[in-house]
Amino acid sequence: MQNTIATLLSLVFLPTMAFADDRQQQEITTLIADHSHAERVFNLPLNDGKRLTVLFSTPTRPRGTIIMLPGGTGDIGLQQDGRIGQGDNFVVRTRDLWNKHGYAVLIPDTINHTNLRGRRSSSAYARLVEELAAFAHQPESGPVFLLGTSQGSIAAVNAAAHALPSSIAAVVLTESVSVMGGSGETVFSATPQQVRAPVLVVVNRDDLCNVAPPQSARQIAAAMTASGDVHVLTVSGGATRSKKNCGSLTPHGYFRIEDKVIDAISRWLDTHS
Secondary structure, eight states: OOOOHHHHHHTTTOSEEEEEOSSSEEEEEEEEESSSEEEEEEEEEOTTSOEEEEEEEEESSOSEEEEEEOSTTSOOOBOTTSOBSSOOSHHHHTHHHHHHTTEEEEEEOOGGGOOOTTTTTSHHHHHHHHHHHHHHOOGGGOOEEEEEETTHHHHHHHHHHTOOTTSOOEEEEESOOOSOOTTSOOGGGGOGGGOOSOEEEEEETTOOOTTSOGGGHHHHHHHOTTOSOEEEEEEOOOOOOSSSTTSSSSGGGTTTOHHHHHHHHHHHHHTTO
8 A cells, every 4th residue: 555654643633634545545534643642543445345444543653553353243333533332342442552552553343333253264354354454564664463352363363374474473362262152263263273473372360251261372372383483471350340251341351450461462562573
């Protein structure tokens, strides 16, 4: 794509704008623009003619860009004015913390609010994330990482397994779905043995989600047989506000321990930046 993140940052004080790429117009709405960071909503044109709405939040000088893949249905209810209908998910509610650590975050919604359960291990979704990576992968943006949480970890593994060489600097999997449930897929459905990038598997020993048991973390790491750099990071703690153990506001979603989890992940990412 012709538009770089540096170009966007140089125009942070413009309230709305449109950029042309090699296919068609990208519609962009600026939500926040100050000296520390900028946040925008993009309608990103895809190769199949559809458009994907994404939230892009970046510090002034990003050291890298993380493509965040939410859990649940994947539908975060992102509106053009920046309102988010489902903003509790770990990767959505913590974007300011990632920016403070120097990382830009790119968070996709689903097309037409489609439910992604059962679709994240598909070749079609791997291609979609590949297009997100192409959008994010500009020289000025630093390396591009994938971070998936819960069901989103399936998408992260799938995308990394099919990524072009060197397009993904590293992959972070948090509270990954490893036991078959209602979605009909797990991280093991997404060919983890084909992932060559460095991998960090994050597990909360206090996670009570039935499809993401903490004891599966070592099994997930062991499945990454093509990667020469696989680590397991174990954390503990968290509070519960959600009604279900797999909800976002529980230890499964690192509720009330976000700072220490992001600190630890960022230190690992820093070594791969």
